[in-house]
Amino acid sequence: MFAANTYTARRERLLKEVDSGLIVLLGNREVGMNYHANPYHFRQDSTFLYFFGLQHAGLGxxxxxxxxxxxxxxxxxxLDDIVWMGPHPTLIESAVRVGVKNTAAYAEMGKRVQAAKEAGRTVHFLPPYRYRNMYELQQWLGIPIEKQKQEASETLIRAVVAQR
Structure with a gap:
């Protein structure tokens, strides 16, 4: 993990290159092998990792x-998770480590994306490859899964590629 100012600088550059609208970056979730509590080894989304450096599942x-x-x-x-996995940093502690001041529960993310769409704002997202993320984008933006690749933001794609 890099210093917080590295991630902050990357995000600031991304914000300048995209210029306007709301950028949605989805991390990955754990995927169960044969049931939910028996997941495959977790791998964070590379773009989310590049801009936030956090390896925790279920972030956005x-x-x-x-x-x-x-x-x-x-x-x-x-508490049940802590019993099995041990203590982990809180969301606020994780945010501080990567230079983010604002945090909220994951359920709030969808509400904010929907509000931005309803207000007529441009919502930028990358082409999703995990079905959970595709499902969430469909719920939040009303874009069918089979059309999300075409509807992804070319502006955001170019801005991410320019940094990486």
């Missing part, structure tokens, strides 16, 4: 290119 972020605000979304572990 919104970057507002108009206001410059960055919000990290996720849920803290519950």
């Amino acid at each position: 972020a919104l970057l507002d290119a108009d206001s410059g605000e960055v919000t990290l979304f996720g849920d803290d572990l519950e």
Whole structure:
């Protein structure tokens, strides 16, 4: 993991290159092998990792290119999770480590994306490859899964490629 200012600089550059609208960056979730509590080895989405450096499952972020605000979304572990996996950093602690000031529960992310769409704002997202992320984008934006690749933001794709 790099210093917080590295991730902050990357996000600031992304916000400048996209210029306006709301950027949606989805991390990955754990995927069960034969049932939910028996997951495959977790691998974070590479783009999310590049801009946030966090290896935790179930995270997402919104970057507002108009206001410059960055919000990290996720849920803290519950007691049952801590019993089996041990203590982990809270969402707020994780955000501080990568230079993010704003956090919210993951369920709030969808509400904010829907509100941006309803307000007529441009919502930028990368072509999703995980079905859970495809499903969420369909729920939030109303874009059918089979059309999401074509509807992905070329502006965001070019801005990400320019950095990597």
